[in-house]
Amino acid sequence: MPSDSAGMKTRQRRESRKDQRFLASILFVMTLLSGFSMVALHAQQGARGEGAVPAGPVKRRPDGKPDISGYYNSPNAGGAAFNVEPGPAAVGQPATQGAITDPPDKLIPYTAAAKAKREELVAHHLYDDPEAHCLPSGIPRQTYAPFGWQILQPDGYVVMIYEAFHAYRILPLDGRPHLPANVRLWEGDGRAHWDGDTLVIDTTNQTGKQWFDMAGNFSTPTLHVVEKFTPIDSNTLNWEATMDDPAIYTRPWTISARITKNNTPNYQILEFACHEGEQDLIHYTQEEGNPTGGKAKKK
Secondary structure (H helix, E strand, O other), rough: OHHHHHHHHHHHHHHHHHHHHHHHHHHHHHHHHHHHHHHHHHHHHHHHOOOOOOEEEEEOOOOOEOOOOOOOOOOOOOOOOOOOOOOOOOOOOOOOOOOOEEEOOOOOOEEEHHHHHHHHHHHHHHHHOHHOOOOOOOOHHHOOOOOOOOOOOOOEEEEEEEEEHOOOOEEEOOOOOOOOOOOOOOOOEEEEEEEEEEEEEEOOOOHHHHHHOOOOOOOOOOEEEEEEEEEEEEEEEEEEEEEOOOOEEEEOOEEEEEEEEOOOOOOOOOOOOOOOOHHHHOOOOOOOOOOOOOOOOOO
């Protein structure tokens, strides 16, 4: 009997240590990603106040299409970087209003199986968020990822360059078809066209590894995203993105936000010191905050 009791206590201690390690990993992921998002939020607030230029009418290119080129602040979008759905404050996260405008309940219309997977990700796999490992955010998340971005309009294309994760999108306007289905890209295969004054971007061919936020809202390789960028004035874009994927959704759903231009004099997109495949979440030593010591040992 004493040996059974000792064995039970040993198992309990192991389970306790396992729970502590899991909690520590969650806290670290939340802290890392929250840091990105909060820094971006402060930066965008400062950019709006400094060097502000009064809004005028929508500018036009020689072909008559809107000129939307310039630098932009990443939108807060109701806290979408943390959770595209409304949610309470949690460890490392503020409460969110959510960015979903359809359906009316502001919740992603998951199938029952997909909702169960999302709950499993939240409970046990927050560490797997690709942004935690410096991988590209994918579409639509790249639009509200931390830090600002730039739109260029060379003839025949729209180009979007993001500070976060060194990401970029080259979007042809010539009506060419999408790439073959077996070609998968982190930012997807985008095809753009103008519908009046609205830039419409149709994106397919994503990897299915991207998440929409830090709350476990995941995607699959069959995700189809249609974005609409509509200029309101010379400083403001109305943006919406509609997601469709019968593999995990019962119906399409839409998020939206207002995107403001960054007119700060001499503003530049900076080098983003976060490299694809980053493993610091498990490499941190005890002195750096990892209670298990990580794989690296402090010398």
